[in-house]
Amino acid sequence: MKLLVPPSRRLILLSGVGAVLSACSGGTGGLPGFDSTATPQGGSAQPSGPTIGAGSVKVGLILPLTAEGQGATIGNSLKNAAEMALAEFPGADLTLLVKDDRGTPDGAQAATQEALREGAELIIGPLFAPSVQAVGQVARGAGKPVIAFSSDSNVASRGIYLLSFPPENDVNRVIAYASAQGRKSFAALVPETAYGKVVEGAFQQAVANHGARVVVIERFGSDQNSMRAAATRLVPALQQADALFVPADAAAMPSLGLVLQQAGYDPAKIKPLGTGVWNDANVARVPAIQGGWFASPDTAGFNAFSGRYQKRFNSAPIRTATLSYDAVSLAAALARTQGSQRFSESVLTNASGFAGADGVFRFRPDGLNERGLAVLELRNGQIVTVNAAPRDLGPRTN
Template sequence: MSALTLPAPRFKRIVGAALFGLAALAGCTPTTSSGSLGSILQTTPSTPQPGEIPMSGPVRVALLVPTGSGDAERDALGSALENAARLALADRPNSSIELSVLSTGGDPGQAADAAASAVALDADIIVGPLFSSSVAAVAPIAQQAGIPVLSFSNNSAVAGDNVYILGRSFGTSARRLMSFAASRGLRNTGLIYTQDTEGQAALDAVRQAAGETGSQLVATASYPRSREGIPAAAEFFTNEMIRNGVDNLLLSDRGTGLVYAASFLPFHGLNVDRTQVMGLQELTEGAMASERALAGAWYTVVDPSSSATFSNRYSARYGARPHPLASLAYDGIAATDTLIAEARSSRDARAFDARNLTRSAGFTGAEGAFRFRADGGTDRALAIMEVTRDGPKLVDPAPGTLGFSGL
């Protein structure tokens, strides 16, 4: 990782407070004289206030990555995030972004220290960190300083109050799948989820997506994610789906747990040929293609063409394939640079306020279009794939732009 260079402080937040004091003094000072303090204040070039960017010169961006822990895997991931961020800058040779890379070690305490450093550097926006615990540690520090956070997390629990998540959450996939199912006349949705934090997040996401897509969540059931827990709950969760007339069924689990749970659906009487099974997580493992209950199941992926292009360009520059999460850093920098350019074009210094961050047009990222939501979540232009014995089959391509529903 490149060495961190401390730029000369712009002091915009301190200067803002100082000018407030001068303005108060001006209220007690005669202003009829041409040399009065009032005249000076009116003619002095404006200084960016908290939440504003300068209309020329560098805009300071703090990139928080999980390096510095001594863990080789985390360090490699952090380096990949930095590489992708620098690739985004290389794609924008006229960018005014001044990037400061700060290590979090994947630790909440170190992440808080990094956020404090970002404030000291007078950063205008923070891109990162990755882990939700680190995001939670960074958030109050950034909020107090009026700095928005574009985190790499996919945990919607840490989103909101000027914190946005770039990661693909259950909500992103649920909205895309349920909207597409509804377009096919499948509106009676069921959800089978795991009895853990991940499963609860899936339940919350599907409940919200139902209201946004015109679907009805008519049945839910859960199971402990264990070899004993799944078969013990299988008859009940299958019967709940049958009894409530589910015509499309979401599964929140992944990997072997998903395959094992799905195998009990036809065993206990669910007609999987007449019920559209859908996975909230990618159904790409080999065993899934041979599981009868998952034949024809739908799941979401980022735009395959855009993803391949990004991967090839990253590999050409850095000599290795990108980590699956690296594109999030590219997206964070791409969105930031777009907002800076538009703010300067329109002379609107509040480039990173909620209105601009959540603009309906969204942004063009490494793997397709995306948009921040008012709740801090993210809509992404996702493709829908189908599980077949011959491999994944494209059912519906990723849209090139985001519609009003974000799909």
Template sequence: MISALRHFRKPFRLLSFLGLTALLAACQVGVPGSGPTGPRVSGQTINVAMLLPYGSASAGDDLVARSLENAARLALTDVPDIQVNLTVYNTAANASQAAAVAQQAVSEGADVILGPLRSDAAAAVGVAVARSNINVLSFSNNTEIAGGNVFVLGHTFQNTATRMMSYSAAQGRNRVLILHARNLAGEVAREAVERAAVANGATITGRVSYEFSQNGVVAALPTVMSTVRSTDTNALMMTGDAAGALPLFAQLLPENGLDTEATRVMGLSRWDVPPQTLELSGLQEGWFALPDPSAAAQFNARYEAANGTPAHILAAIGYDAMRAVAETAATQGRLGVAELTASSGFAGGTEYSA
């Protein structure tokens, strides 16, 4: 949905994200039905392997892993019609180890693999089990790795860009300048916005890239401002997040003359993570995409009640993945591409609506 940042106590203006089933379908690259058919479910029991970054050198990875696992186990309480045997395998956030434990999981009878978290590990896992007839539902949001036996479940740039551009064009903000980092993620984000603009009748007035550094941000400011003024730009799409260049641009663009009313600021990332990002002056009145706050609050409350700790922001992906797999197995009897991407499938644990 789209959230307008006016004053934080005022209600959000909302536009819903795509649901999980649509996300699976959109990210399965290749000829429909060309991926693994998946094993038939044995009676009403499925063996699920979950590949998580436990054992990484980063303490943050253990936190994410625990939250994803807890959320998946929470999902199992909502699918009583099928027995799920869940086995967790530690990847240490390492692609080689992820590939090795994926092969181990298949040899131990896994019907489907959930995870791993990052795209390099997910790609390695896909290759490692490519001949096994087992699908891999990774938690990555990098569609470059999707195809064959690999799905991505994270919120993709394309998914978000499509929602953002649809809303923006409908509001008359249809002359868009793209501001992106000069790296792989920035280029993927730029391409997603360009495709979404074409699909929604918007015009890209320019593309400004910047070196991913403080000096790079400062150096890009004159180009941003001159392009806005010379092209009648009425919307600025910033692809960076709060851990990157977003806070610096949010501070410096208004200081360099950007009128955020005349040129609506938009983002592909979550501006509410961390919450302090919402206080940045250059983002006021801007638009960004996020799941339904009320549904997310319900999920977070359930998670905390069950586990005694708050859910990580990615936890809902673990819940949705397990619910989707369990319900698909219970109703379809198979975990193949056709069943996982069925249009009548699961709509998401945090109730994103299509």
């Protein structure tokens, strides 16, 4: 059995979901306490803030709408994407209870409590890791699941699912592809940042998983002197390597690429590898990493989403706006097809997964997600696909 959302929808339930969902549709499966009944609780309060949609199934949408810095910009783009998701889902039986967490854990906790009082069966958001922790404590106590947008794997747990772009997925995909192309000796030059620590750990694990070896790992700071010193230490050891993992973003990569070239690094001899932070026009033009491979969601889905978003809101979406779009689309699809089991653990962690604007994804029971990623190459300053994203994720291995 194959469950599909209407053909106009970009998010579908993939093959195999139907069998699993049919098997549990009459019971109380899922995480204990996750009883998402079709009828809202009689004691639910009336919504006290903005809402999107007018369906019978209530879902909290918790975002940093008035946070300081870039938080509010991100939060409002996520809100717009949620609105667009409902508008593009004919007859969606959802009401989104829109709550502003102000970008703080205290605000997120209060917003969650308010949404739950108003009958929310599922919480979508928040964005920042400390806020996810605060929301998780409240939602878990009420027996309601959370689909949050943080990429910090430390805040995922059973019932607290992260719909984001975990850097570990990027690393696993590009190392697997490089290994399949015969690369067996890997070096790394990673930033001395929280992101750098995460991808360094994932890099070491991925290389080991593919029976390859790590030749050397060097770390660099944000200033050019630190970059130059790291490159000088690194390059002599590259004689034993056939690939160099350099997960530097658009702010660092142009300068880092220059010092690598000055130190004698030749990308034609030692294949450069990166992560999704390379999916940037400024990175694509860096001479030192031409020919390099990196993993990222297929760009076609986001480009299509972005075009519709710009037409609707007369502005460009942030890159992560698709996360909110997919979360709301998923909630609407499950509300339509799964009855009382719609947000149960067995439904949300179905191994067949779901297909969204950024390709296929699935939630693991531990709250992390797996994505089908493409492998892209930097070629003459352009970004081209060399290995397409999979259309399904295959058997679960964890």
